[in-house]
Amino acid sequence: MTIKTKSLTDGMEIEHTVGNVFADDPKMSMRNVDVFYNDKQAIKNVSIDLARNQVTALIGPSGCGKSTFLRCLNRMNDTIDICKIKGSLLLDGEDIYHKKMDPVLLRARVGMVFQKPNPFPKSIYDNVAYGPRIHGLAASKDDLDEIVVTSLQKAGLYKEVKDRLSSSGTGLSGGQQQRLCIARTIAVSPEIILMDEPASALDPIATAIIEELIDELKEKYTIAIVTHSMQQAARISQTTAYFHMGSLIEVGSTDHIFTNPSHQLTENYITGRFG
Amino acid sequence: MTNQLKTGQKALNMNDSSMHSNTDRIKKSLKKRNSKEKRFRLWGRLAISFGFLMVAILFADIGTKAYPAFFQHWIKVDIEFNRQWLSIEPSDSAVRPDMQALKQANYSATVKKSLYQMFPSITARGDKRDLMKLLSYSAEFKIEDLVTANPDLLGQRVSLWLLADDDVDSYFKSDFTAGQSSGRINDKQAMWLKQLFDSGAVEKRFNTLFFTNSDSREPELAGIRGALSGTILTMIIVLAISFPIGVSAALYLEEFAPKNRWTDMIEVNINNLAAVPSIVFGLLGLAVLINIFGLPRSASLVGGIVLSLMTLPTIIIASRASIKAVPNSIREAAIGLGASDMQVTLEHVLPMAMPGILTGTIIGLAQALGETAPLLMIGMVAFIVDVPTNFTDAATVMPVQIYLWADSPESAFLAKTSAAILVLLAFLLIMNFSATFLRSKFEKNGQ
Ligand SMILES: Nc1ncnc2c1ncn2[C@@H]1O[C@H](COP(=O)(O)OP(=O)(O)OP(=O)(O)O)[C@@H](O)[C@H]1O
Ligand SMILES: [Mg+2]
Numbered sequence: 001m002t003i004k005t006k007s008l009t010d011g012m013e014i015e016h017t018v019g020n021v022f023a024d025d026p027k028m029s030m031r032n033v034d035v036f037y038n039d040k041q042a043i044k045n046v047s048i049d050l051a052r053n054q055v056t057a058l059i060g061p062s063g064c065g066k067s068t069f070l071r072c073l074n075r076m077n078d079t080i081d082i083c084k085i086k087g088s089l090l091l092d093g094e095d096i097y098h099k100k101m102d103p104v105l106l107r108a109r110v111g112m113v114f115q116k117p118n119p120f121p122k123s124i125y126d127n128v129a130y131g132p133r134i135h136g137l138a139a140s141k142d143d144l145d146e147i148v149v150t151s152l153q154k155a156g157l158y159k160e161v162k163d164r165l166s167s168s169g170t171g172l173s174g175g176q177q178q179r180l181c182i183a184r185t186i187a188v189s190p191e192i193i194l195m196d197e198p199a200s201a202l203d204p205i206a207t208a209i210i211e212e213l214i215d216e217l218k219e220k221y222t223i224a225i226v227t228h229s230m231q232q233a234a235r236i237s238q239t240t241a242y243f244h245m246g247s248l249i250e251v252g253s254t255d256h257i258f259t260n261p262s263h264q265l266t267e268n269y270i271t272g273r274f275g
Numbered sequence: 276m277t278n279q280l281k282t283g284q285k286a287l288n289m290n291d292s293s294m295h296s297n298t299d300r301i302k303k304s305l306k307k308r309n310s311k312e313k314r315f316r317l318w319g320r321l322a323i324s325f326g327f328l329m330v331a332i333l334f335a336d337i338g339t340k341a342y343p344a345f346f347q348h349w350i351k352v353d354i355e356f357n358r359q360w361l362s363i364e365p366s367d368s369a370v371r372p373d374m375q376a377l378k379q380a381n382y383s384a385t386v387k388k389s390l391y392q393m394f395p396s397i398t399a400r401g402d403k404r405d406l407m408k409l410l411s412y413s414a415e416f417k418i419e420d421l422v423t424a425n426p427d428l429l430g431q432r433v434s435l436w437l438l439a440d441d442d443v444d445s446y447f448k449s450d451f452t453a454g455q456s457s458g459r460i461n462d463k464q465a466m467w468l469k470q471l472f473d474s475g476a477v478e479k480r481f482n483t484l485f486f487t488n489s490d491s492r493e494p495e496l497a498g499i500r501g502a503l504s505g506t507i508l509t510m511i512i513v514l515a516i517s518f519p520i521g522v523s524a525a526l527y528l529e530e531f532a533p534k535n536r537w538t539d540m541i542e543v544n545i546n547n548l549a550a551v552p553s554i555v556f557g558l559l560g561l562a563v564l565i566n567i568f569g570l571p572r573s574a575s576l577v578g579g580i581v582l583s584l585m586t587l588p589t590i591i592i593a594s595r596a597s598i599k600a601v602p603n604s605i606r607e608a609a610i611g612l613g614a615s616d617m618q619v620t621l622e623h624v625l626p627m628a629m630p631g632i633l634t635g636t637i638i639g640l641a642q643a644l645g646e647t648a649p650l651l652m653i654g655m656v657a658f659i660v661d662v663p664t665n666f667t668d669a670a671t672v673m674p675v676q677i678y679l680w681a682d683s684p685e686s687a688f689l690a691k692t693s694a695a696i697l698v699l700l701a702f703l704l705i706m707n708f709s710a711t712f713l714r715s716k717f718e719k720n721g722q
Pocket of ligand 2: 066067
């Protein structure tokens with residue numbers, strides 16, 4: 001079986017993405033995006049829209065380029081010298097790689113939760129308060145307190161840490177750190193939230209809280225989430241995109257992808273015959 | 276059937292035994308590994324004990340040599356503030372002399388005559404001179420200070436403790452037999468000293484002059500205040516120049532500069548700079564700072580700048596290493612929240628790198644603290660009597676002072692040399708402790 005799948009893609013360029021990549025009301029639209037690490041191409045000619053106030057799930061086997069693609073959407077890849085990006089990436093019709101686009105402002109509008117939890121070596125409070133502070137989002141100390149508490153509550157962490165807000169964020173468990181990073185990101189109230197496996201280290205209860213949060217957040221925000229859990233993608237997303245070796249194989253409504261995938265690779269993946 | 280069972284059992288046994296032998300093998304190797312670890316720990320302890328032992332020997336050696344320098348002998352003399360001896364005009368006791376007259380008074384004669392009064396039997400000129408040699412020549416300045424501060428003393432007779440000459444001091448500090456000549460003290464002097472000693476007119480006191488005086492030709496008056504002030508002033512300059520410049524350079528090179536041939540070349544050259552012999556920086560200081568910019572010679576400002584050049588590469592290299600060690604995920608976290616590059620650098624990278632930067636700084640400063648060669652070129656290796664009070668005053672530094680004293684023939688300077696080394700070490704320890712304190716503060720913040 002594995003051999004067969006391999007022969008399907010080995011040396012073969014995938015020309016077209018199966019399914020409809022266009023959204024009716026796109027918050028972001030990416031066209032013909034190529035990403036290179038030095039000479040190695042990690043993303044090949046990907047076009048996709050992120051529909052406004054919807055959750056788009058990016059799925060695919062490990063190393064297929066999900067994180068790489070996600071990091072292009074708020075120009076996180078600018079920090080990697082060897083990374084080169086081609087194609088057009090629009091946020092509300094504006095080119096985010098245009099000279100006039102300030103990456104600092106862009107990242108305030110497009111927030112990100114990273115694959116590995118990376119709390120600052122500061123107090124839990126300061127971790128969450130950092131974003132609002134640098135952007136001047138809180139008018140007063142009380143304001144800031146409120147932002148911190150509600151963000152922690154939404155991330156389902158408040159109960160566990162309310163007595164030790166001044167202790168270090170790095171002293172939390174892996175799953176707690178992950179929720180702290182989510183709280184930190186939503187404290188800035190970005191327009192778009194990019195999440196790279198936000199629930200990879202969470203127990204079912206915490207995962208449920210985060211999924212609830214995502215469901216709630218999409219009322220106001222646009223969300224893209226990378227996940228390795230098919231069930232999670234099926235539960236929370238409206239649109240699913242399947243990546244394979246740097247190419248976007250198939251995009252479609254989540255219902256469609258999980259019940260009736262059009263591409264053989266997608267089917268193999270979601271039925272567990274691959275990856 | 277039985278056969279089959281047997282083979283089955285055999286197979287099972289074999290499986291069992293092979294499992295056994297695996298555990299045995301691990302156990303065996305574990306034994307080896309454990310003993311290796313034990314040996315390593317032992318080595319570590321030995322190395323540390325050896326280090327401590329050496330430091331202890333060093334301190335004990337310097338300490339015992341320095342000990343005498345912290346004490347001095349004083350001699351009680353009945354000084355008569357005689358107007359005639361002082362040759363103050365008019366000699367009429369009813370008239371209060373003005374300041375001018377007091378300044379010009381003959382104090383050395385007063386000391387001499389007061390001393391002769393205590394030993395009326397001494398008449399020969401040579402003996403009188405020998406008698407005078409028992410006292411430090413600072414005695415006349417002391418009584419001058421007393422009289423100018425309080426002219427009412429005129430005409431009175433006061434018992435004063437006066438500093439003994441360094442030869443007398445050494446005589447009392449060596450294991451002398453009372454009344455016997457020894458070293459630079461002749462038989463007669465030894466006898467007088469015994470008389471003074473027996474009458475309780477000799478006292479050993481803590482040597483405060485060592486900390487309040489500057490260098491002097493007279494060993495009993497020489498102190499380290501001047502060199503210590505010079506060192507502090509120079510270190511302030513070194514810190515003020517090399518720390519901000521070194522850290523900014525390191526931050527720029529690590530966080531902002533593009534990685535290309537130019538930055539590679541800069542990196543190589545910074546490493547080269549760290550290996551340049553320090554005297555070369557002294558030559559540079561002489562040629563550029565003094566000859567071209569006309570900065571004053573022997574000034575701690577120039578010394579500080581020269582030593583900064585020497586310290587900079589050390590600070591830059593250590594800072595870069597510690598900035599590099601800041602995990603990239605922290606930078607990404609801050610950038611992802613919309614922090615600007617400057618905010619990422621100052622609010623996240625710098626605080627996390629600070630402990631390492633401080634370590635590098637303290638190493639650099641400690642190097643600068645012990646340096647004499649580059650100061651030679653800019654005239655800071657000199658006999659300087661005044662305590663420098665600002666950055667352009669002529670100054671010298673502790674290691675130079677140590678070198679100058681070690682080079683002096685008077686035996687009293689031997690103890691002073693060791694005492695100055697102790698003070699230098701104490702200075703270094705204070706510097707280290709403050710750095711450690713700051714370091715732990717940053718580490719606590721970082722956790
Ligand atoms: N900084 C980098 N430098 C060089 N190559 C990289 C870098 N980051 C990722 N890559 C390469 O790009 C490809 C895609 O990596 P990416 O991290 O996007 O995969 P992923 O889909 O997120 O995988 P996973 O599910 O395991 O997180 C991989 O082959 C990887 O080796
Ligand atoms: Mg990834």
